[in-house]
Amino acid sequence: MDLDGDGIGDIITGCWPGELYFFKGKGKGEFAAPVKLQRDGKDINLGSASTVFAADWRGTGRLDLLVGNIGGDIHLIPNDGSNAKPVYGTPRKLQAGGQPIVAPHGDSQPLLADWDGDGLLDLLVACGDGSVVWYRNIGSKTDPQLAKGVALVKAAPQPNYDESAPPVKDIKPGMRAKACVVDWNGDGHLDLLVGDFGMSFGEKPKLSEQDKKAEKEASAKAQELQTKMQPFFDAYNAKRLETPVKGDDTDEARREREKKAQDVLQQKEFQDLQKEQMKVLQTLSKYQRPYTYQGYVWLYLRKPPASAAR
């Protein structure tokens, strides 16, 4: 995507804390060090686990930004300047069928593509539950309107990090889907690539009596540490969920709340407890079911058209 209109492709991405990063393309596969995208001179942050997609959503010739977050919202940030010098306006949440879009299990990732080939950009949203939902554009190029969502990819068969679930035998698509639309096999029809996340647990190791005793002690210690850490977590959540001043939810207010919340977790006392907890959890892991992460990329090809009648 050529974000700044200089004819060279650039890269933009979200990140865990929520800012949006821009890697300017310099040509021949070289890119500059990243800078954060800003609005009114401040870093854009519409919530953690951010995702971002740039496209001319409103038919103005300028690239707008669509932003997802951990809560599952889809924000549109309009570009009221130019591609070379963007001026990002007030973010607003996108709606479909009269309701704000919220991805199930949060972790929304928006992308725009003309999925049904009718000449209008549609919205697709990859979701925390592993699904990918298509919101058809039933408006126009300059006034997009979204129909109620239709699932192209269903939710993951099981929450792949359920510690009580039996060991996984078949490998299946996981959660926290991240999608991309592309004609993968060059047949003229758009396909989907979907990245995932999952955690699967193996069998619990056979433990000696000594191991069982050590496990019980480590488990008790972990619980004790969690109890000491809980007031910090409560204070962190209270700061994050403070009602914004004047009742509006501006970027700046959100940023201030997040910063005050993060300050709670930066205190030395909490950091020391956390370090001790990491050591205890590492000890405990020897006695528990081993786990592995998955992060596959799944290809969903568009099915070929029906054969012509004879």
Place this chain on the structure above:
Amino acid sequence: MWCSLMLGVLAGAGPAPTELAPPVRLQAAGQPINVDIGHAAPFVADLRGDGTMTLLVGQFGEGKLRVYPITGSKDAPRLGKFEWFQAGGKTATVPAG
């Protein structure tokens, strides 16, 4: 005449937008792509601006980005070994976790 009209309509009809084949995992250099600490985020791009396509795959692990070269033919693309995306003269990362 009616039959040829039907043929014309059906030949022009594409697959329904909601009909996708069962998923298969993409492989690169003979192995399924499996990124560090999951959260794979794919994107296909012409990174060098010379018409050669690459598969970019973001990951949670250290907030890095994998770059897989795409070779083979248009109808049977193949993925080679990845390299880490570089920016500003070093392996690029964004904050993770």
